[in-house]
Amino acid sequence: MDGTADDRVYYVISDLHIGGDEQLEEVEFLDELLDFLARLETTDEDAELVINGDAFGLWEFTGVSGLEKFDVLEETYPSLFEQLERTGENIPITLVPGNHDHELAAYDEYVERFAAYNVDLVQSKSITRPVGENAIHFEHGNQQDPNNRIEDWGDTNVTPLGYYYNTLVTSRAGQLSDRGRYNWLKDVQAVTPTERVPVWMLSKYFYREMNPLLRYALVPFLLLFNISAILAILAALNLLGVWSAPVETTSSFLGQFGTVGAAIWFLLVVNASLAGLLLLVGIPLYLLRRDIKKTINRFGVFETDLTVDTDTPYRDAAREVFEENEDAVVFCYGHTHRPNVRRVNGGLIVNSGTWLKRLHRRDGIIGLLPPVFYPSYQLCAVRITAEDGQVVVDYEEAQKPSPSPEELTLTERLLTLGRTPDTELPDRTVVEPEQPVTPPEPAE
Helix, strand or coil: CCCCHHHCEEEEECCCCECCCHHHHCCCCHHHHHHHHHHHHCCCCCEEEEEECCCECHHHCCCCCCCHHHHHHHHHCHHHHHHHHHHHCCCCEEEECCCCCHHHHCCCHHHHHHHCCCCEECCCCEEEEEECCEEEEEECCHHHCCCCCCCCCCCCCCCCHHHHHHHHHHHHHHHHHHHCCCCCHHHHHHCCCHHHHHHHHHHHHHHHHCCHHHHHHHHHHHHCHHHHHHHHHHHHHHHCCCCCHHHHHHHHHHHCCHHHHHHHHHHHHHHHHHHHHHHHHHHHHHHHHHHHHHHHHHHCCCCCCCCCCCCHHHHHHHHHHHHHCCCEEEEEECCCCCCEEEEECCEEEEECCCCCCEEEEECCCCCCCCCEEEEECCCEEEEEEEECCEEEEEEEECCCCCCHHHHCCHHHHHHCCCCCCCCCCCCCEEECCCCCCCCCCCCC
16 A cells, blocks of 8 residues: 555544443444444555454453453454454554453453454553654543553453443343343443443333333323422312412312312322322432431542543543643543544544443433433544644444334333434544644534
């Protein structure tokens, strides 16, 4: 191929999370990934593919260890490794470890095993590549996340908090997922931040696992809870003799409709009674929870929130990189699963997203119905190159149909009408080191 390294086009993907126990071994985007790699197999560009961390879910393998995990990967995904070998004959493929596949940096034998498929495994935390007159800094991003930071890079015994979560929770979900009415539990690795997992599980229980008759019986009550709470308060005021006009007016009005009115009155009384009981129990529980939380905070038991800041640490890290390497104008990372572009210090922070399913929380618009987690795909590769003295960042999307028709119940689809997530990827961004261009706002 023609051209120098400075003219090279870089394609970046990350967070494939391929592999894991039982149901986690399913790769829903495998066909799209193979198509993408096949296109690079025939490209005449001077290109390099950078797989920027978490290509494989090695943490999620709990039945095997060490290099045995590579054996399992080879046996489970022969078409992927064959395609990597063919693509690697045409362009360089560089694999950077992340946190989920940190073991790739811990065993030197992995380098030889991947080299057999024309994949250059770099066992360092980060790499730098030239682009035009400038440079790109690549790292997975987990080192900026206190829950997944590898303190001693390359040590097989390093187990950050995220390791325990994935070996105990995510892998277990893969083992149990097919026992549900719908094989949904395996999607736990797509739930971010992890604090949303309990709410997500409640949502899937309500919309998927709950007995349909029970759910349909609860829906009217939950939808009417706000009204019922008001009715309960009015009923209490009536019983106390403070204000009886609303109850008397409603009773008089419904009395005109005979049996139908009596049935409606009975339904309102039941709803108001249940709402009143919930209010009586809920208010003291809320106050108790609030007081316990304040006490815990005073003692500093939980000084670090589990929710990771997905912005500030990466801005700080990019500034440091740009200050240490004046040629660097792009800080490219993954880890957070959120494809976006941001500007800092005359350079760009670029997130390569994920090929996993994404789950977008949509809170109930009425009543106490659980939120809906709307599924989507944003399969993308970041393309970085130099054009006319500028560094250009594009997102190329691999089209995949939305999974929502199959994965959402009718109730969930009705509750999210007009509230589907925006899955548009960031527009082309051009950075001129002397005159940086403001990039688009990050996509939801």
